[in-house]
Amino acid sequence: MPSENSGTARNAVVSAQAVSMTYHGRRGPVNALSRVDFNLWEGEFVALLGPSGCGKSTLLNMVSGLIMPTSGSLTYRGTPIDGPNTSIGYMTQRDSILPWRTVSENIELPLQIRRVPARERREKVATYIQMVGLRGFENTYPAGLSGGMRKRVGLAQALVYEPETLLLDEPFGALDAILRLRMQAELLSLTEKLGAAVLFVTHDMDEAITLADRVVVMSARPARIVDVIEVDLPRPRDLEQLQFTAEYQEVRRRVWHNLGREIHAGEKEMAKP
Numbered sequence: 001m002p003s004e005n006s007g008t009a010r011n012a013v014v015s016a017q018a019v020s021m022t023y024h025g026r027r028g029p030v031n032a033l034s035r036v037d038f039n040l041w042e043g044e045f046v047a048l049l050g051p052s053g054c055g056k057s058t059l060l061n062m063v064s065g066l067i068m069p070t071s072g073s074l075t076y077r078g079t080p081i082d083g084p085n086t087s088i089g090y091m092t093q094r095d096s097i098l099p100w101r102t103v104s105e106n107i108e109l110p111l112q113i114r115r116v117p118a119r120e121r122r123e124k125v126a127t128y129i130q131m132v133g134l135r136g137f138e139n140t141y142p143a144g145l146s147g148g149m150r151k152r153v154g155l156a157q158a159l160v161y162e163p164e165t166l167l168l169d170e171p172f173g174a175l176d177a178i179l180r181l182r183m184q185a186e187l188l189s190l191t192e193k194l195g196a197a198v199l200f201v202t203h204d205m206d207e208a209i210t211l212a213d214r215v216v217v218m219s220a221r222p223a224r225i226v227d228v229i230e231v232d233l234p235r236p237r238d239l240e241q242l243q244f245t246a247e248y249q250e251v252r253r254r255v256w257h258n259l260g261r262e263i264h265a266g267e268k269e270m271a272k273p
């Protein structure tokens with residue numbers, strides 16, 4: 001089992017011990033996670049990489065309190081997670097934006113739920129609309145947005161109340177390369193400013209390495225942690241140039257070594273009748 005004990009001087013915001021999850025679907029039981037041990041430390045950026053369908057969203061859903069593990073222990077700052085937690089901002093893979101609210105009204109919603117005063121709400125909404133590049137679309141309804149724009153509304157909803165922990169499930173998947181790079185840089189500077197801890201699911205190995213302090217590689221289903229790679233590259237990072245450095249290539253080789261194997265294992269699993 002790879003060591004998961006780095007950063008011991010810091011406090012864990014999320015701690016998972018021997019967490020397993022079995023779904024009971026129409027086609028019988030599906031083992032999604034198997035005895036996952038994991039800590040997310042204060043202010044840390046962790047990227048989760050693993051084959052499609054291995055259980056990454058399941059882990060985020062459990063950390064957010066939307067679903068409970070079948071066995072094992074999952075805590076947030078030492079308290080068992082037994083329901084949604086207002087310290088966590090969660091951008092799920094499928095957005096939950098409301099079709100009858102405009103872009104501004106959707107982004108404002110989490111602040112209204114938290115009874116933030118109207119003036120502060122307006123300021124925050126304007127800040128985050130700017131950040132996700134949706135100026136000019138404030139009064140547009142979701143039906144008039146592209147897939148990438150919807151994703152950015154979802155991201156702004158998770159960020160707008162500046163939670164201490166962010167769970168982001170493939171937030172930049174639908175964006176073109178330039179916008180993606182811009183949003184990655186914005187996210188890094190914001191989370192550094194807020195000191196937020198981030199658990200970030202992506203399929204993109206380069207995105208994982210450029211953003212994260214640690215990359216956690218998960219196995220094909222049922223997901224286990226097969227490797228934890230410290231990304232000891234200096235910050236602030238120049239996201240455009242980083243990939244050309246020798247240090248970066250070294251980390252990339254190690255991540256690919258395990259990830260490639262797991263992706264092949266996942267493909268074999270899916271091909272089974």
Ligand SMILES: Nc1ncnc2c1ncn2[C@@H]1O[C@H](COP(=O)(O)OP(=O)(O)OP(=O)(O)O)[C@@H](O)[C@H]1O
Pocket residue numbers: 023024025030031032050051052053054055056057058059093221
């Ligand atoms: N509610 C559910 N009922 C039954 N099976 C489920 C349920 N939710 C997820 N699963 C199954 O659990 C496994 C893990 O799903 P999960 O969405 O966590 O994977 P993932 O790693 O996030 O996938 P992807 O990378 O494709 O988004 C999959 O095989 C999925 O079909």
